[in-house]
Amino acid sequence: MIEKADVVIVGGGVNGCALAYELSSRGVEVAVIERKHLAAGATGRCGAGIRQQWSAKENAALAIESVKIFERLEEELGSNIGLRQGGYLIAIHDEEDMKQAEKNVEMQRSLGLDVSILESDEINDVVPILDVEGMNAIGATFCPTDGHADPFKTTHAYADAAMRKGAKIYKFTEVQDIVTDGEEIKAVKTSRGTIKTPVVVNAAGAWSKKIAEMAGIKLPNVPYKKEIMVTERIARIFDAMVISFKDGIYFSQQEEGQILGGIPPPETVTGYETMPTLPFLEHMSRTITRYAPILKHINVLRQWTGFYDVTPDALPILGEVKGLKGFIQCNGFSGHGFMLSPMVARLLAQLITGEKLSLPIDRLNLERFEKMEFEAEKSVVG
Numbered sequence: 019m020i021e022k023a024d025v026v027i028v029g030g031g032v033n034g035c036a037l038a039y040e041l042s043s044r045g046v047e048v049a050v051i052e053r054k055h056l057a058a059g060a061t062g063r064c065g066a067g068i069r070q071q072w073s074a075k076e077n078a079a080l081a082i083e084s085v086k087i088f089e090r091l092e093e094e095l096g097s098n099i100g101l102r103q104g105g106y107l108i109a110i111h112d113e114e115d116m117k118q119a120e121k122n123v124e125m126q127r128s129l130g131l132d133v134s135i136l137e138s139d140e141i142n143d144v145v146p147i148l149d150v151e152g153m154n155a156i157g158a159t160f161c162p163t164d165g166h167a168d169p170f171k172t173t174h175a176y177a178d179a180a181m182r183k184g185a186k187i188y189k190f191t192e193v194q195d196i197v198t199d200g201e202e203i204k205a206v207k208t209s210r211g212t213i214k215t216p217v218v219v220n221a222a223g224a225w226s227k228k229i230a231e232m233a234g235i236k237l238p239n240v241p242y243k244k245e246i247m248v249t250e251r252i253a254r255i256f257d258a259m260v261i262s263f264k265d266g267i268y269f270s271q272q273e274e275g276q277i278l279g280g281i282p283p284p285e286t287v288t289g290y291e292t293m294p295t296l297p298f299l300e301h302m303s304r305t306i307t308r309y310a311p312i313l314k315h316i317n318v319l320r321q322w323t324g325f326y327d328v329t330p331d332a333l334p335i336l337g338e339v340k341g342l343k344g345f346i347q348c349n350g351f352s353g354h355g356f357m358l359s360p361m362v363a364r365l366l367a368q369l370i371t372g373e374k375l376s377l378p379i380d381r382l383n384l385e386r387f388e389k390m391e392f393e394a395e396k397s398v399v400g
């Protein structure tokens with residue numbers, strides 16, 4: 019193992035690997051420390067969705083810029099990432115939803131997004147299998163450039179490209195402590211040795227709170243157990259990801275034909291419990307077949323769990339912690355960290371190397387929670 023690095027990144031999920039790529043592309047000596055295999059955390063368990071339709075301007079801007087990067091990523095990294103842009107259709111169930119949707123769409127359009135509000139009788143033009151009455155929809159919003167990509171392929175594509183540019187990635191290596199002098203980062207202690215460094219990036223997903231504690235910093239993040247399932251493969255019957263903020267459901271048809279989707283389990287579970295449950299499967303099956311009765315006869319192949327790393331406003335925590343030079347946060351993605359990763363990585367690399375940031379991220383610093391000055395993201399599912 020190397021003895022020193024310009025930057026040590028904790029966590030080999032999509033965010034850690036994307037940042038390793040962006041930094042090594044700028045000539046920075048970077049080491050990623052991952053205690054398991056790459057994408058072992060939320061990244062390898064996620065719904066793979068890429069959505070630009072958010073209520074918070076910060077999330078929308080990060081997602082819109084990320085999509086621009088995703089669209090060129092295969093070419094840039096030289097590997098397939100399984101990107102498919104079939105759009106996202108978001109159900110609107112009542113007048114309250116409609117008011118929020120109109121507000122969201124206005125803000126999203128101000129950022130240049132192609133997004134529209136559909137009447138209920140236009141929903142089947144986009145997703146023919148939906149039972150508009152069964153799902154209680156009075157309309158929907160639709161953005162054709164939303165979609166999904168393969169989280170494993172994307173993470174490995176970033177990691178391989180980073181290693182080609184000189185990044186070191188240590189798998190099955192655990193970060194055990196962070197050494198500081200109270201004002202600055204000095205080193206990272208791992209299960210395979212100590213690396214001297216002036217910069218540590220905390221990209222440890224649902225374990226970020228524990229990593230921050232090693233440096234004496236308190237994060238407000240809470241790990242939430244989330245459940246998700248996948249069916250057998252069938253012929254293509256729809257292209258868009260379908261979601262509802264009221265019902266919390268999301269589902270899409272993957273490249274190979276499986277239906278992949280999730281919904282909040284009837285019981286909210288925080289902490290690191292991983293057991294999949296029957297109540298989730300029952301609730302998911304009932305809701306998805308209410309939305310799309312044609313799916314009644316399809317077999318579920320597998321269900322699993324993963325953690326959302328949730329902040330009080332469902333926006334990520336990005337940037338350097340005040341009072342501890344060199345300690346950079348890249349966590350708190352609250353269920354949307356895959357889709358934001360390309361732009362987040364680019365911005366943090368710009369921050370670390372002292373470049374001008376292409377988007378401001380001050381509003382996403384840790385200190386916002388001290389002042390309790392935040393408006394929460396409303397457009398969340400799962």
Ligand SMILES: Cc1cc2nc3c(=O)[nH]c(=O)nc-3n(C[C@H](O)[C@H](O)[C@H](O)COP(=O)(O)OP(=O)(O)OC[C@H]3O[C@@H](n4cnc5c(N)ncnc54)[C@H](O)[C@@H]3O)c2cc1C
Binds near residue numbers: 223280324353
């Ligand atoms: C069921 C589910 C569905 C989701 N659906 C979507 C979706 O459709 N779209 C979307 O954008 N997002 C989705 N998300 C959220 C998304 O998966 C995460 O926000 C994103 O993957 C976070 O990536 P990351 O790299 O920041 O963290 P992670 O992928 O969690 O990676 C963190 C890594 O840190 C490692 N680590 C932890 N502690 C240590 C240590 N001490 N030493 C070394 N390594 C350590 C872990 O092993 C892990 O690999 C979903 C999440 C879940 C659970």
